[in-house]
Amino acid sequence: MKGLMIKDLINLKKQGMILGILFLFYAVLGIMTKDSSMMGAVMAVLAAMMPVSAMAYDEKAKWDKYALSMPVSRRDMVLSKYLLGILFAIVVFFLNVLFYGAVNGGKSMTEGVLFAGTLSLSALVYLSLVLPALFRFGVEKGRVLMMAILFLGTGGVVFASLHQGSLPPMETLERLQTLLLLAVLVILCVSAGLSLRIYNRKEI
Amino acid sequence: MNNALELHELTKRYGDFCLDGVSLTLPRGCIMGLLGENGAGKSTTIKLILDLISSDAGTVAVLGQDVRGAGKEWKEDVGVALDESCFPDNLKLSDVDHIMRNIYHRWDSGIFMEYARRFSLPEGKTIKEYSHGMQMKLTIAVALSHDAKLLILDEATGGLDPMARDELLDIFREYVMDEERSILLSSHITSDLEKICDYVTLIHRGKILFTKEKDELLHRYGILKCSTAQYEGVPREAVIGSRRSEFGVVALVDRETYQGNELVERAGLEDIMLYHIKEGE
Numbered sequence: 001m002k003g004l005m006i007k008d009l010i011n012l013k014k015q016g017m018i019l020g021i022l023f024l025f026y027a028v029l030g031i032m033t034k035d036s037s038m039m040g041a042v043m044a045v046l047a048a049m050m051p052v053s054a055m056a057y058d059e060k061a062k063w064d065k066y067a068l069s070m071p072v073s074r075r076d077m078v079l080s081k082y083l084l085g086i087l088f089a090i091v092v093f094f095l096n097v098l099f100y101g102a103v104n105g106g107k108s109m110t111e112g113v114l115f116a117g118t119l120s121l122s123a124l125v126y127l128s129l130v131l132p133a134l135f136r137f138g139v140e141k142g143r144v145l146m147m148a149i150l151f152l153g154t155g156g157v158v159f160a161s162l163h164q165g166s167l168p169p170m171e172t173l174e175r176l177q178t179l180l181l182l183a184v185l186v187i188l189c190v191s192a193g194l195s196l197r198i199y200n201r202k203e204i
Numbered sequence: 205m206n207n208a209l210e211l212h213e214l215t216k217r218y219g220d221f222c223l224d225g226v227s228l229t230l231p232r233g234c235i236m237g238l239l240g241e242n243g244a245g246k247s248t249t250i251k252l253i254l255d256l257i258s259s260d261a262g263t264v265a266v267l268g269q270d271v272r273g274a275g276k277e278w279k280e281d282v283g284v285a286l287d288e289s290c291f292p293d294n295l296k297l298s299d300v301d302h303i304m305r306n307i308y309h310r311w312d313s314g315i316f317m318e319y320a321r322r323f324s325l326p327e328g329k330t331i332k333e334y335s336h337g338m339q340m341k342l343t344i345a346v347a348l349s350h351d352a353k354l355l356i357l358d359e360a361t362g363g364l365d366p367m368a369r370d371e372l373l374d375i376f377r378e379y380v381m382d383e384e385r386s387i388l389l390s391s392h393i394t395s396d397l398e399k400i401c402d403y404v405t406l407i408h409r410g411k412i413l414f415t416k417e418k419d420e421l422l423h424r425y426g427i428l429k430c431s432t433a434q435y436e437g438v439p440r441e442a443v444i445g446s447r448r449s450e451f452g453v454v455a456l457v458d459r460e461t462y463q464g465n466e467l468v469e470r471a472g473l474e475d476i477m478l479y480h481i482k483e484g485e
Contacts, residue, residue, distance in 0.1 A: 003306035010299050011292050057292045066290030066343075069254045069356075070307050071279040204256040 283352030289339030445479030
């Protein structure tokens with residue numbers, strides 16, 4: 001498992017550069033507009049895309065059949081991608097909290113944590129939706145589905161905010177945060193279970 | 205447990221292809237060549253051994269252990285090189301070393317780097333910049349660097365020039381010298397297999413035509429060149445396959461059943477393969 005994660009991180013190193021440039025660009029934009037939401041959203045999307053990119057690299061190299069000839073189980077293959085997603089979600093969470101603090105001069109950090117947390121959790125929910133499909137169809141074929149889920153997701157948020165006027169009040173979110181976190185964990189587990197079932201049956 | 209690999213009645217059905225009841229035994233310390241033309245079922249057999257695809261019937265035992273549902277530990281003892289390099293493009297030699305150190309318990313960076321030097325694999329370049337031959341050498345170096353008891357090499361020498369292939373054959377010979385380690389080598393390059401194999405298994409259209417000791421094969425079969433008239437007198441059960449030309453008949457005969465006076469020349473593995481397959485058709 002560790003070897004697989006190392007392989008993915010080395011593979012994604014190049015993307016890290018692009019990530020850094022985007023980070024700088026949106027950081028400057030955010031500081032100038034005193035708004036961290038754009039930066040937050042972009043970072044969350046990038047976090048969600050990392051495991052997908054890693055899978056695309058694997059697919060291109062036909063890595064899976066080779067990896068499975070090593071002491072690597074199908075479970076390791078599946079879980080390493082989820083772990084990678086969680087890892088990036090956590091990194092992006094801290095970056096977003098820091099950035100929120102920087103833009104808002106360190107005020108209302110609870111809000112910052114909630115804001116960053118919601119974004120990272122959304123990224124994980126998105127991953128939970130797409131990963132089983134990607135394990136089933138591959139990244140190349142799953143791309144359309146991935147985009148569809150992304151658009152439906154953003155569309156849903158926009159629709160909800162139009163109808164409700166704004167996000168739920170902070171107090172509600174605050175009260176719900178433990179519940180939200182648990183819900184996302186359950187979704188992740190269900191998704192990982194499903195991916196594993198799919199991958200176990202896959203002829204590599 | 206004296207066998208490195210035992211396949212028993214291994215069967216896999218695809219739409220228009222069927223690997224049909226493949227059985228073979230590779231004793232410890234030996235090299236077996238899996239011979240057959242493209243699409244004969246060599247890669248399918250190897251994928252079944254490695255549990256990459258599920259079998260419809262049959263069993264696979266590696267180093268005495270039935271490997272179906274046996275977890276992943278048994279693969280510590282197996283070194284694999286497939287017919288293409290499956291490393292992601294961005295990796296360098298040191299990255300491969302780093303990754304494998306975290307995958308194989310018995311990974312030996314020293315041995316790996318030694319093979320890398322022997323194969324002249326450049327340290328500074330990414331795998332993308334490697335030639336096809338270098339990529340294949342890299343996967344072979346990986347297969348050799350974790351003290352595997354069984355090497356499974358699927359067409360791994362196919363893309364290499366004769367010099368490189370010869371060097372690799374020497375390395376494979378060295379590898380099995382301790383009589384504990386074994387190699388299953390699939391190839392359609394008969395000259396390679398003839399050089400190093402102890403056993404040869406010929407597979408054709410998903411079926412095994414024979415699995416025998418190489419020396420026995422070379423001893424048993426011979427090439428008979430004679431006129432059409434002479435050929436009429438040759439008992440059919442002694443003939444494995446034949447080819448007619450304007451000068452007469454060339455046939456692969458079984459020396460055990462052929463008792464004629466005509467000169468029977470030594471048959472190479474290629475002749476043995478070709479005539480067996482022709483006869484099968």
